[in-house]
Amino acid sequence: MSKIFTQSDVASHNKTDSLWIVIDGDVYDLTPFQEDHPGGKKILQRVAGKDASKQFWKYHNEGILKKYKKLQIGSLDTKPKPAAEPMPVAVPQKAVAKPAAAAAAVTAAPAEEAEALEPFGQQIPFADPAWYQGYHSPYFNETHAALRAEVREWVDAEIEPNVTEWDEKKEVPHEIYKELGRRGYLAGLLGVHYQKDYTDNVVKSVPVEKWDLFHEMIITDELSRTASGGFVWNMLGGFGIGCPPLVKFGKKPLIDRILPGILNGDKRICLAITEPDAGSDVANLTCEAKLSEDGKHYIVNGEKKWITNGIWSDYFTTAVRTGKPGMNGVSLLLIERSFGGVSTRRMDCQGVWSSGTTYITFEDVKVPVENLLGKENQGFRAIMTNFNHERIGIIIQCLRFSRVCYEESVKHANKRKTFGKKLIEHPVIRLKLAHMARQIEASYNWLENLLYQCEKMGETEAMLRLGGPIAGLKAQATVTFEFCAREASQIFGGLSYSRGGQGGKVERLYRDVRAYAIPGGSEEIMLDLSIRQSMRVHKMLGMKL
Ligand code: HEM
Numbered sequence: 164m165s166k167i168f169t170q171s172d173v174a175s176h177n178k179t180d181s182l183w184i185v186i187d188g189d190v191y192d193l194t195p196f197q198e199d200h201p202g203g204k205k206i207l208q209r210v211a212g213k214d215a216s217k218q219f220w221k222y223h224n225e226g227i228l229k230k231y232k233k234l235q236i237g238s239l240d241t242k243p244k245p246a247a248e249p250m251p252v253a254v255p256q257k258a259v260a261k262p263a264a265a266a267a268a269v270t271a272a273p274a275e276e277a278e279a280l281e282p283f284g285q286q287i288p289f290a291d292p293a294w295y296q297g298y299h300s301p302y303f304n305e306t307h308a309a310l311r312a313e314v315r316e317w318v319d320a321e322i323e324p325n326v327t328e329w330d331e332k333k334e335v336p337h338e339i340y341k342e343l344g345r346r347g348y349l350a351g352l353l354g355v356h357y358q359k360d361y362t363d364n365v366v367k368s369v370p371v372e373k374w375d376l377f378h379e380m381i382i383t384d385e386l387s388r389t390a391s392g393g394f395v396w397n398m399l400g401g402f403g404i405g406c407p408p409l410v411k412f413g414k415k416p417l418i419d420r421i422l423p424g425i426l427n428g429d430k431r432i433c434l435a436i437t438e439p440d441a442g443s444d445v446a447n448l449t450c451e452a453k454l455s456e457d458g459k460h461y462i463v464n465g466e467k468k469w470i471t472n473g474i475w476s477d478y479f480t481t482a483v484r485t486g487k488p489g490m491n492g493v494s495l496l497l498i499e500r501s502f503g504g505v506s507t508r509r510m511d512c513q514g515v516w517s518s519g520t521t522y523i524t525f526e527d528v529k530v531p532v533e534n535l536l537g538k539e540n541q542g543f544r545a546i547m548t549n550f551n552h553e554r555i556g557i558i559i560q561c562l563r564f565s566r567v568c569y570e571e572s573v574k575h576a577n578k579r580k581t582f583g584k585k586l587i588e589h590p591v592i593r594l595k596l597a598h599m600a601r602q603i604e605a606s607y608n609w610l611e612n613l614l615y616q617c618e619k620m621g622e623t624e625a626m627l628r629l630g631g632p633i634a635g636l637k638a639q640a641t642v643t644f645e646f647c648a649r650e651a652s653q654i655f656g657g658l659s660y661s662r663g664g665q666g667g668k669v670e671r672l673y674r675d676v677r678a679y680a681i682p683g684g685s686e687e688i689m690l691d692l693s694i695r696q697s698m699r700v701h702k703m704l705g706m707k708l
Pocket of ligand 1: 201203207210215224227231664665
């Protein structure tokens, strides 16, 4: 139990051999820590025995106190009781996690009847989507709010305090990935209906029959609040793009054999398409799969590069050449590491450090024909369908990262003073924030609309009609992210040039920008495709020029 101290108790520990301070009514013993304090020991000694809240908040952000919780030895007798404390995150009355049975009774109200959900989060304008802040929305109901609260609680408690350490170490404990499976999230993150037949794990706050693409978005969005592309890609980067082709195009015995292990988080899967010499130009890939003389196996030889999660994957959804040059000679094969002949090595990259970017070589890998996904030489179509799901994931992440840049900037601008004024009081800083907010909100509203279309359209219609707009929004989202990372960096100045500390999130995201603007279709390819494909489709739909 936490001890209670008086102000004079604390005041008597004002020397280097016993150095206590108070922050927000809590008492910290910094005696041994002073030697390790990155800001130096003298600065701590100057506030020994005193309330140092003001000085503390000048130099640190919220995560620090959570990380160094063990230094807290108690609280002041004058500290208000917890109930009276302002809650940093308001728990919504309507949006608390409900058991599945209770949540099942909740039905989505038709748009015109839908009431706004209770506010959730810190209510900083534009730092969260509008439906978090009491605005009306036709897309979200109480199951979405309940899932949002469920994921946020997990992220705040188990993930956020450790993300920087994991990023620097370039790996995330496998237990965290397993937890995604245990919580039933993996079974709902495939861009298709919830895979209830392949896992016993269930999502606590959403009944299976209510699951939709907006639930999927919430998981990705809330995970992205950690401000680490590396972390999000570690969790979803391989699975989210490598597993859908297995589910959509795999033969039943293969799915029955391997999908349960994947959805439980025991086994990992990734997508291996890009090669040293074939990126956006997928139709030119050269990794070859030759059918054996007895027709029972493919023998695979070739290289794959920049493959997310490759180093720890058990399964590789791999694009291979089985036929003539060009797009009509490409197939998709599910290669298992256990077949032998698969080597993986980690690549050092500018950003997304904990995502496990990998170089893969396949040498005479013997793959049973049963592991062919879809039909031989028709893999290109499967790859193209998959791109929509991949790009939507990239868009969600980019827009949340943009919000994080904006949110961190707003908080910093309300704290940091220059030329006798807070940054927020300088019009030039408000202009930067406004340009960030308008791009985030416009992009996010387009995202909601496209997700709704994905939800309503059949697969073929979605592939045809939404490929162009999704490509356009992918470019819009990465440009927005780049803009927000840059502007946030200018607002933070030197603090976002050095790693860690107050500008740490912005510095990390700045390094992650290219990992979003290049893969999954570069900005240039996306913008061109958005018009080319939309024109083609609308011609079919009767466009009159
Ligand atoms: C529980 C008490 C404290 C802990 C756990 C703590 C921890 C840290 C850590 C981890 C950093 C590295 C930067 C970061 O990660 O944010 C840091 C930097 C710093 N701290 Fe503290 N600190 C504490 C109290 C204080 C107090 C009371 C002051 C001022 C009186 C202070 C002044 C500074 C300064 C000036 C820096 C350098 C900031 C910079 O690099 O811009 N710290 N502290």
